Amino acid sequence: MADLPSRARVVIVGGGVIGTSVAYHLTRLGWTDVLLLEQGTLSCGTTWHAAGLVGPLRASESGTRLVQYSAELYASLEAETGLATGYRNVGGVVVARTEDRMVQLRRTAANAVAYDLPCELVSPDRAQELWPPMRVDDLLGALWLPGDGKVNPADLTQSLARGARQRGARIVERVRVTGFPIAGGRVTGVHTDAGDVEAEVVVNCGGQWAKALGDLAGVTVPLHSAEHFYVVTEAVPGTHPDLPIMRDPDGWTYFKEETGGLAVGGFEPEAKPWRSPDDLPYPFEFQLLEEDWEHFSVLMEQALLRIPALEQTGIRKFYNGPESFTPDNQFLLGEAPGLRGYFVGAGFNSVGIASAGGAGRALAEWIVAGEPQDDLVAVDVRRFAPFHGDHGWLRSRVSEVLGLHYAVPWPNRELESGRPQRTSPLHATLAERGASFGARMGWERPNVFAPSLDYTWGKPSWLAACAAEQTACRTDVAVFDQTSFSKYEVSGPGALETLQWVCAADVDVPIGRCVYTPFLNHRGTYEADLTVTRSGADSFLLVSSSATTVRDLDWLARHDVPATDVTESYAVLGVMGPRSRALLSSLSADDWSEEGFPFATSRPATVAGTSLRATRMTYVGEVGWELLVPADAALSVYEAVSAAGATDAGYYAIESLRLEKGYRAFGRELTPDYGPAEAGLVFATALKGDKDFLGRAALEEHRAALAAGGARRRLVSLVVESPDPMLWGGELLLRDGVAAGQVTSAAWGETVGSSVGLAYVRHDGPVTADWLAAGGFEVDVAGERHGVRLSLQPPLR
Structure with missing residues (x-):
């Protein structure tokens, strides 16, 4: 039986590369009372059979900086801890068979320039000079990334663990966490098969077991395991320890030198889900699944096409190791909504080794500072809701998500599996009218009224339909189904005082006024971008973006603002355009004139016989109203508005219209890296006045x-x-x-x-x-x- 302390400031659950990185970085920040618990031995779960690729260049600047730090850390860690990580800066080659892939590589090269990373577009012949074992006669070009590297995952884990131990962390193996005591909305420690440990902070770095660990605490950790394959070959002519990593995404494959041979792996178009997250085996240390040559054949065929020498090369080892994936191919980081002190670092989608250094530092900084210190919106655990934790839905989604790793990253690509999850009252009618839908926070939303969503780097086939929708809004009147807006009610004696602190703008306005405001963090950068309507002396209606429901509610709760989520109670119809006033006047006895209903006014109204709230606010830059309609009456109001001549329009039109007017969007222009x-x-803040705010x-x-x-x-x-x-x-x-x-x-x-x-x-x-x-x-x-x-x-x- 392990000898555990009765308490620790922080308990980390999981001794893979992520858990050890969090421990390492916490101790570097001065939190030395750290206990890491591993149910087996260090790196025995997913980490040990990872390929160990480290490619710093990512699709976003924040993602690039995160992996860039990882590479720098791995290169220097041995000097600090005395344990080698096996890191080698060998560079990387990405090849293209198609013009669509070449467009992607050209865009990637431009990203590298934006992020000040070395990168070069090269010819097929030059690519072969860099990577001699491959054939190149079918290639159009390639990308050379000098900053790419590789590392030994198990050695890296041990080196991080030693670094943490050297500064006081304690690591205990063969202890299984079985539950989490909770009191007053906070986690207070862990239950284990070796006794209980009190803690201020618990960090779930359980890898593919992280979802089951989250379930024990009532925390949604949406991930599902899939079988993930690669082989290690016998010696291949032309290979050497400093051979660059080579990726052939059109063939779904990657290659790296491994003890004179090649590690050949990939991301097949349709993955093979493994067992349900609540049915994972224990113990499961340094274990692999059964070989499945039939499923691997799609990858092997492409490998043989790229490297003919493999036809005469034997296979040393077949690796089939389960690995967990999230619903959107981005990992999970941060403090769980609704449970203070419970943090998650999991679901790394086959980029855990590359991300571990930066992710461990980012999570440690979050724990110590109490809020993120960088833009982590894309990986924030709060981007998911409880319904995303459904096992059946996750199983259907993982098959698609793994296959998208090497797919062409088309602009506006919509995932197809596990839909629909949530629909507005207008969904069936809009589908009949020809809407093509996208999904945000599970909501099906009309993107454009066109037969289909084709994907291209150029002008898509649906652009003409979108252009017509834009014209209708600019010159006549359009109706948008914006039901997916997040909607919260804040009321009570302390409502104004608490909102005044959280909102950077002054929301102490007359009843019926609507205020555009950000939520800022202590660094003065964005946490949310929304509107606040004063609906009564002590009551307010907040309307925010579709994707941020959980995040917003968590932010409000952390700052003692009692909010009620009423998102599903109301539909929202955006009636926008120069003829919107005349249209609504034809359906209502209320005063819709400029004098009677000025901009930023919100009040009860009756439209087509339905009582609703109308708000004079726009995200498209035209005269218009957002109609907040009880869900059960939404269809009748929509049909009346449509019959009065409004043109159906979708979110692609909204995107175009808002950019012509220079309107910002949270998550793109407004992020935790930028302030007002x-x-x-x-x-849009109260900086000119004397109101204090966060x-x-x-x-x-x-x-x-x-x-x-x-x-x-x-x-x-x-x-x-x-x-x-x-x-x-x-x-x-x-x-x-x-x-x-x-x-x-x-x-x-x-x-x-x-x-x-x-x-x-x-x-x-x-x-x-x-x-x-x-x-x-x-x-x-x-x-x-x-x-x-x-x-x-x-x-x-």
């Missing part, structure tokens, strides 16, 4: 720093001078041929007649209207440069 000063939204001091510093000059980033609107290119967001921005920023959001703007967007531009001095007007700006669209006009003002005012 950089985003140009100081006017993040005010930091925001004042940001504004002063911008005013003082020096290097900074500033959000600007962007219009492409030519109507030819299609922008999707993420493109590199240049000034006089030098990297100057990156596009955050982009879409086709029908009114402007070209692609429009928003971008954060970098400059070593003030970003002024004159500096922007001086020009010299271009955008890199898959290697082709097009002139753009930048402005602090939106294209349409």
Whole structure:
């Protein structure tokens, strides 16, 4: 029986590479009273059979910085701990068989420039020089990534563990956690088969067991295991220890040198789910599953095509190791909503080794500071709701998600499995009217009224339909089903006081006024972007984005704001356009005039015989109202609005319309890496007054720093001078041929007649209207440069 302490400040559950990294980084930050518990021995679960690839360049800057730190740590860790990690900076080659893949590689190369990472597009012949064992006659080109590396996962885990021990952490193996005591909404420790341990913080780094551990605490950890395959071959001519990693995504395969041979693995298009998360075996140490050559054959056929020498090469070992995947292919990090002190670091989707260093540091910083210190929105555990924890749904989704690792990352790609989950009262009617749907937070939402969603880097077939929807909204009237909006009610004697602290804008307004406001953190950067309507003396209605329900409610609860989620109680119909006033007047006896119903006003109204709340607010930049309708009456109101002449329109049109007006979006322009000063939204805060609010001091510093000059980033609107290119967001921005920023959001703007967007531009001095007007700006669209006009003002005012 293990000898456990009666308490520890932090208990980490799971001794794989993630758990040891969290322990290592906590001790580096000075939290030395750390206990790590492993049910077997270190690295015995998923870590030991990982391929050990470390590729820093990711799709986002925050993701890139995270893995970049991992690589730097792995290269230096041996000098600190005395244990080698096996890290070698060997570089990486990514090859392309198709033009669509080449477009992706060109866009990736531009990302590398934006993130200041070395990267080079090379010819097939040059690719073969870098990676001699492969054939290249069917390739169009390749990408050379000098910063890629490889590491020995088990050695890395042991080195991180030693580093943690050297600063006081205690690691105990062969202790299984069986439950979590909870009191007053906080976790207070762990139950184990060797006794109980009290703790202030518990960190669930249980790998594929993390979901079952979450279930024990009532925490949703949505992941499901799939069988994951690779083989190690006998010696292959041309291989050596410093051979770069090679990826052939069109063949779903990757290759790295392994003791003179090759590790050959991949991500087949349709994965093979393993056992349910609540039915995983124990013990399960350093174990593999049965060989499945039939399922692996799709990968092996592609490997033989790329490396002919494999036809005469034997196989040393077949690895079939289960690995857990999340519903959206991003890992899970952060403090669980509804349970203080319970943190999660799991679901790393085959990028756990590459991510472990940066993720461990990010989670440790979150634990110590009490909130994230970087933009972790894409991996925040709060992006999922309890219904995402359904085992059957996860099983259906994992088959698709694993297969998308090497699929072409099409813009606006919608996952297809496990749908629908949530539908608005209008769903069936809109489907009959030709809507093509996407999904956000489980909600089915009309993207565009067109036969299908085709994926392309250029202009899609549905663009004409979307353009017509935009025109209808700009010149006539359109109706949008925005039921998926998150909606919360805050009421009671302390409602105003608590909201005044959390909201950066002043929400002490007359009843019936609507205020646009951010939630800021202590660093003065964004945690949410929403509207607050004062519906009574002590009551407020908050309307936020679809994807942030759990995140927003958790943020409010952490700051003692008692909120009730009423999202599913109401549908929302956006009636927008210059004829919206006339249309609503024809269906209602209420006063919809400019004088009678000014902008930012919200009040009860009756439309088509239905009592509802109408709010004069717009995200498309036209006169219009958001109608908050009881769910059971939504269809009748929609049918009346439609019969009165409103054109059906979807979220793709909203995206285009909001960008023509320069409206920002949380998660893209507004993130925990940026504040209102950089985003140009100081006017949406109470900084000019004397109201105190969360993040005010930091925001004042940001504004002063911008005013003082020096290097900074500033959000600007962007219009492409030519109507030819299609922008999707993420493109590199240049000034006089030098990297100057990156596009955050982009879409086709029908009114402007070209692609429009928003971008954060970098400059070593003030970003002024004159500096922007001086020009010299271009955008890199898959290697082709097009002139753009930048402005602090939106294209349409």
